[in-house]
Amino acid sequence: MREYIFTYIKKKYKTTPEYPWAKDNTSAVFRHSDNKKWFALAMCVDRDKLGLSGEGYVDALNLKIDDMMLRDVLIQEQGIFPAYHMNKQHWITVLLNGTVEKDKVCDLIDISYAATASKKKKEKIRPPKEWIIPANPKFYDIIHAFDKAEVIDWKQGSGIKTGDTVFLYVAAPVSAILYQCRVMETDIPYRYQDKNLTISMLMKIKLLKRYDSGKFTFDRLKKEFGIYAVRGPRGIPNSLKYELNL
Numbered sequence: 001m002r003e004y005i006f007t008y009i010k011k012k013y014k015t016t017p018e019y020p021w022a023k024d025n026t027s028a029v030f031r032h033s034d035n036k037k038w039f040a041l042a043m044c045v046d047r048d049k050l051g052l053s054g055e056g057y058v059d060a061l062n063l064k065i066d067d068m069m070l071r072d073v074l075i076q077e078q079g080i081f082p083a084y085h086m087n088k089q090h091w092i093t094v095l096l097n098g099t100v101e102k103d104k105v106c107d108l109i110d111i112s113y114a115a116t117a118s119k120k121k122k123e124k125i126r127p128p129k130e131w132i133i134p135a136n137p138k139f140y141d142i143i144h145a146f147d148k149a150e151v152i153d154w155k156q157g158s159g160i161k162t163g164d165t166v167f168l169y170v171a172a173p174v175s176a177i178l179y180q181c182r183v184m185e186t187d188i189p190y191r192y193q194d195k196n197l198t199i200s201m202l203m204k205i206k207l208l209k210r211y212d213s214g215k216f217t218f219d220r221l222k223k224e225f226g227i228y229a230v231r232g233p234r235g236i237p238n239s240l241k242y243e244l245n246l
Helices: 002-013 067-073 101-114 121-126 142-147 218-225 238-244
Strands: 030-032 038-046 057-064 080-082 091-095 131-134 151-156 165-170 176-193 198-210
Touching: 002 030, 002 101, 038 101, 057 101, 091 101, 091 151, 121 151, 142 165, 142 176, 198 238, 218 238
Parallel strands: 131 165
Antiparallel strands: 030 038, 038 057, 057 091, 080 091, 151 198, 165 176, 176 198
């Protein structure tokens, strides 16, 4: 399985193994190109060191898991242990002898890669997010925009990426979330400025769903979900996510 894993890492992350120890040609390190942090360490471990029966060595992979609850669940599974020779609170050791399925090992590599990435890279590789963004009907007729087209241009907020979901909160006199949209494209250059608005970048958003104006009102957002203002892109509480996606 070692060869399969090395090929997976090379293909997905364009990273090749390094062998930093002169007298050890079996321990291979994989690191990020920018911050140089390790995200995987392949090695041969004495079976006895992992509490395994029998003699000899076994191929294994050390991976970082920042989520402590996930780590605690993983080390209960067959073939996964608290990390050998590394911080046992944040790293795990995964056997590469077939005990853990290939797909599961690859999923754990992806988690480790994300956990050790630089801030800039984490933002780039993060999974899609959901946002509430404001829309002021005094400056743009959002109420009728989707009557003419399924996809419209919109001011791009900081942190929003292609694939994210945005819920448009339409300000007074509506004061409610009216639309769920998918972000189809981002980073479209655009220059506009007046006394009320400055736009330097646009995104394309596609209408997915409409909401009745009386369903997600500002009064309800405030009382039930703790949202007291929508002045720019903001995250969404899990309880509200559930309601919006029903």
